[in-house]
Amino acid sequence: MSDPVRIGNASGFYGDRLTAVHEMLDGGHLDYLTGDYLAELTMLILGRDRLKDPSRGYAKTFLKQMETSLGLAIDKNVKIVVNAGGLNPHGLAVALRELADTLRVDAQIAFVSGDDLQPRAAELGLGTPITANAYLGGFGIKAALDRGADIVVTGRVTDASLTVGAAASAHGWGYKDLDAIAGAIVAGHVIECGPQATGGNYSFFTEIPMGRLGFPIAEVAADGSSVITKHENTGGAVTVGTVTAQLLYEIQGPRYYNPDSTALLDTIEIAQLGDDRVGISGVRGEAPPTDLKVSLNHLAGIRNEVDVVLTGLDIEAKADLFKAQFTAALPTSPAELTWELSRLDRPDAETEEQASALLKCVARDPNPAVVGRPFSATAVELALASYPGFTLTAPPGNGAPYGVFEPGYVDAGLVEHRVTQPDGVSIVIEPSPLRAEPTRDVSVPDSGPVDDWGPTRRAPLGEIIGARSGDKGGSANIGAWARTDEQFTWLDQTLTVDRVKELLPEVADLTVHRYRLPKLRALNFVIEGVLGRGVAENVRFDPQAKGLGEWLRSRVVDLPERFSR
Template sequence: MTDVVRIGNASGFYGDRFSAVQEMLEGGELDYLTGDYLAELTMLILGRDRMKDPSTGYAKTFLHQMRENLALARDRDVKIVTNAGGLNPHGLAVALRELAAELDIDAQIAFVSGDDLVKQAAALNLGSPLTANAYLGGFGIKTALTRGADIVVTGRVTDASLAVGPAAAAFGWGYDDLDAIAGAVVAGHIIECGAQATGGNYSFFTEIEMGHLGFPIAEIHPDGSSVITKHEGTGGAVNIGTVTSQLLYEVRGPRYYNPDATARLDSVQLTQQGPDRVHISAATGEAPPTDLKVSLNNLAGLRNEISVVLTGMDIEAKAELFRTQFEAELPSRPAELEWTLVRHDRPDADTEEQASAILHCVARDTDPKKVGRGFADTAVQLALASFPGFTMTAPPGHGSPYGVFEPGYVDVALVHHRVTQPDGVSVEIEPSPVRAALVVDEDAPAPAATTDWGPTVMAPLGTIIGSRSGDKGGSANVGVWARGDDEYAWLDALLSTDKLKELLPEAADLVVHRYRLPNLRAVNFVIEGILGRGVAENVRFDPQAKGLGEWLRSRHVPIPQRFLP
């Protein structure tokens, strides 16, 4: 048994840097290379692809990357684990085997299946979705690797499972090794979004050398502890800040649920071990939930939109005139008509753009006629008959389908998690026998302020505080963290749920949950429903909430002078 396994990542989403696979294989020592290609929106896109052609449904980019790098991976004896199989892991595995034969490369290819529940959705009380995929764990990947696979293709597994599987295979973990599995879950969560762990989307990016960022590596040990690093000489940085930021990405409370173990994020300890090396220890594991989360995507109808530019004086009157005229002239009113006026304008502006605002109109309906050319033509036909200075940001289109995401849950015993080996033998993976009922983390109110921090100065919160935010269906999380114990004590007392709603008025009427993570000097908020029914349906500015944390950082609060540079 080895004393460390090096697991790299070369993709954080479908569309990430194509050359990352080659860079990671050539950049230094690796045992495994993982790639995450699936997001909630990606599953919808692949579902629409499959509707047109049942032989598709997987991430074709990965196949192209293997054409260029399969020989290199085999020469370096790096095993590859990826969820690029999407809705059709079998199809991708077949394509890879054909590619290996074409290139005359000996590569043993296995695939994991069983996550696709769309045919059983109605029987499982999941409705009639376009896609329905359970989030599987890492023990199917483990089985494939221990049986000799060089490449393991999966469908929908949890992002962290891409690291859990290789670590469990390397160290022989069983389901009762909860602390070790939890450590791999934490490491897998950190590296699964690629360069977000090495300086990408980092609040304090001005403090590190950016450029061509390296992708992350998790050096995992038999006890589940790990070191997050990157190949020497690559851009970016791995420090406690970059790792903390990624730990807070798209999580809820202290418990991070996975099918093989529930990782307690409030137990994790981070230590800067050296340049670009952060040691992660003390992860505590609890039993995984009895149910698996299911990603459900439904086609909800069609959507079209127009954006009109309003310039100069009387912005609100111009917007009201156009809205009134437009709605009166529509041939038939869509089921949903949503207007948003975005005020970029300023008085006495030096440029025309600075003198202009944007009026957006979004239409949704199941009837193509109500959101198609009739909707678009109505706007165009008002061009010479409405407010002065009428112009549009782009010609209107014909409308397009949109979908909505929602989570579902199903008893893990009803999901047939399978691994098919290169020889065609299929093995069913039994679920963890140590499952337990889901424990819901309770909200943690802000503690009473008991320390006088001295004189304060009104300044942006982000002067001293970092953040990371993201989407989870129709909700969003905003994690904020401090770099020192005193700063954290101040932040924890300052940033209550009410204070967050004051600083982010868009959340004022929504349900907001607050969770404390003292070991990370962090507080995490989950804002329910701020993204409507998810990114595919939502037309909110920043529909995936990627900038929500940076908006919070820009808000001015009274910061103790002692904390300021």
Template sequence: MSAPLRVGNASGFYGDRFSAVREMLTGGPLDVLTGDYLAELTMLILGRDRMKDPARGYAKTFLRQMEENLGLAKDKGVRIVANAGGLNPAGLADALRELAAKLGVEVKIAHVEGDDLIARADEFGFEKPLTANAYLGAWGIAECLKAGADVVVTGRVTDASVIVGPAAAHFGWARDDYDALAGAVAAGHVIECGAQATGGNYAFFREQPIGVPGFPIAEIHADGSSVITKHPDTGGVVNTGTVTAQLLYEITGARYANPDVTARFDTLSLSDDGPDRVRISGVRGEAPPPTLKVCLNRLGGFRNETTFVLTGLDIEEKAALVREQLEGALAKRPPAEVRWTLARTDHADADTEERASALLHVAVKDNDPKIAGRAFSGAAIELALASYPGFHVTAPPSDASPFGVYSAAFVDAAAVPHVAVLPDGSKVDIAPASETLELSEVDEPALPEPLQADKVRRVPLGLVVGARSGDKGGNANLGVWVRSEEAWRWLVHRLTVGEFRRLLPETEGLPVTRHLLPNLWAMNFVVEGILGDGVASQARFDPQAKALGEWLRARELDVPEALL
């Protein structure tokens, strides 16, 4: 088959643009439309839904999108693959069948299951999780599509698998076609986060109009190479920068492991293929690791917060006073964890009250909802007439809310069932990979000759460096890249781990690893533990590290004038 498979994506997270499904179906030709609805936090949310009603646990938004668009997709011959099944893919498949019957649309619906390990938590040594889901691969999806499914819904598969599965089924790839599979993983990794590949959250957004970005498309070829693009006349932009940014998003090093293949991101190349078209080629693949990652979520207790507004003079002294008062009021039974943060957003001689004000944030956690609830927020508000001048807060007192704790585990892939439930209801067991390779880091590549610079200027790093950052549990990933060989020769010697720590003092004392990707003129930093127990625990300002890269770009250092 010489024609590429056109795979579009219409969701990067649970809560993404609702209209994207229709936009993608009406904007131009597609063969497959995918959606990624799951994240570590989403699994916790769905777990709480399942506690209230065992019949739920899937992304309800997807069902509403199908109510509007299932007939349209059928008419256009577009097959749909989404991981919206969450904790209950069988339940979502049944709901879709009921919906199709109500709409009078004849579609074949299949699902993939086996990832949910909650009933086997004791067997695997998991400590009382709310959710426990292994990341499955693409072959169950491929089996469903080969059986004629028009819609395939899954539970927890890797984000790229919803793209890899359709490509593997369409081109008839074998389990050991590692290079082709790795190419599809790269394409899937680029488009699975939706508009982030088409100009969303892009460091150099000022260089071209972004508007409301369209959603991305991967034109995947039989050898696994692809072209990343978007429908014509949609907002945003696709260029080597937007694709590089997404390739760096939430990875670690050069080896990007999936259940079916480990993709070598240090082998891929990007090239322009016309307006809003970027080709990904040369991706090499290796056998996958013998274990599967498991996403574990448990309820961690209850949390609450109050933000005091401090205005005008004596900001530090005002903060010290209210902190002393509140801690004194809570001394009889203090919350288990109390975290104070003073944000000096105030300006001297400010022309508005807001610009004259700083924010003192206090967050508490405890296993007792009463201690973290009104006992805390009530004590804070009781200080209103007895504390610093100008006392006020940003929100009224509130009850405590539950928070979650994320952790990852790894289990033998052979111990996890992977089942394709075909449109006729028959089940096909998907065997684990017969060939595996333990995951390891690549040797650091040889560094290029340093750039010789006679003149430098003190400027923000972001004038020459792009960045994209995000979370993996309690760790933050921060990828940076430049756009010329000269800039790479400077950056790779300048932005060492030590310099990274200096520029971002919050990383001091935490393990930081630098991974180099010379083909992309890029590097990725992994900061372990900076996000505590993950986004659901809300341990840090910017709990998903989405803006960590922009903070780095705002830091100033001496940059060769030749690069500016």
């Protein structure tokens, strides 16, 4: 196929808009429709589902979506590629076949497996997790589509592999086509989070026609270049800004490692080609790494939480009193006990809520008896014997299990990437023969000499700078970008690692890496350990770091007066 292939995406996470699949199929021409249902936290949720019932472990919402959309997809000859199989792609494929029979729809269904390493975890040096899933590439998907599959369901592949598999099948790519694959990786990264590419979570959202946002489409050409767009008459917009924001989401250094190619993000060139059309070109690819990343989730114990409200005067003294009383009264000290006081109060407040602060106490322990009802009851027993105005935000609870995430790595040759075709024939996909030890990106703390920018004014950084942030296991990233070359030069000289730590005191004692992406007019900061042991374990105010970039934008700095609002 020499013409660009239109690949839409209808899901950015497990819980995204249920009607999006039908909207994308009904809204205009597509060749393929993808859906991303998996995240690190989702794998833990599915793992707990599987512990309760071995027949579960896949995204049930996709099956519900197919009840109303399977026939439409077949009628319009749109191939569907999703990772909704989660921990049980075979189970989802069986359920889809049953649904197709019920609907009397002739659908050829294939599934990709082999990512689930949990039974072999100890043998592979990965410990004893409840889930252990290798991030597979797109060539299993390609094989299934080449064999005539209408629907391909996978387990844990990289998010971009959904697009890579579809484009590789359409254009006949092989492992040697590193640049083209890298281009598809970048296109897949842009559309994988659905409406984040069309204005969702966008710093300059007031410039976008918000509302019911449309989902994105990547028109991927044979050379790997692409155009990001959306169906006509859908909400939002596709601009250089919205695409840049998504390109910076949850990345690390300039090298974006995938099993089929390593995309060099600092080679990306983007341009506005028309209304809701942004071109991506120039992407170069290197050999993929020898190892596959593995998502590991462990059940770590039981967690419980008590939140008390502190109102009015003497907030700090009230907090100290409750801490001392509560700690002394606990029948057993938990393995971990953490406190966080959020000063949301303001002086001379006009409402009681505005006069109040929150004190959070979180306990973790392997023993449910230690952090269960006795823990909560201890707080309740202090209701009439502690600070004035004592109240809890919720009744006492028994606590709940929590998990921790950590990445692992395993040689790709030890993972059996398997595709079961619609006719039941199962084949193994060999890893890329081009694999090589990866080149590691080097963090650059600052850009060197600083120019004289003339008169300045005190204003929020976000008046001129956009940002997008997100979680990477226990770390987080903040991508900050400028909209003109001059503003990027200033940003590059101004926003050093030390300056980020100064503006965000919560990360002052953590390791922060700084990477430059000048073609995107962007800097990317990776903050190690800010999320503890992952979203399922930490109780940070913003556990997935989604607002971290917006916090940075809100900080007041010395902006050159030449940069008008």
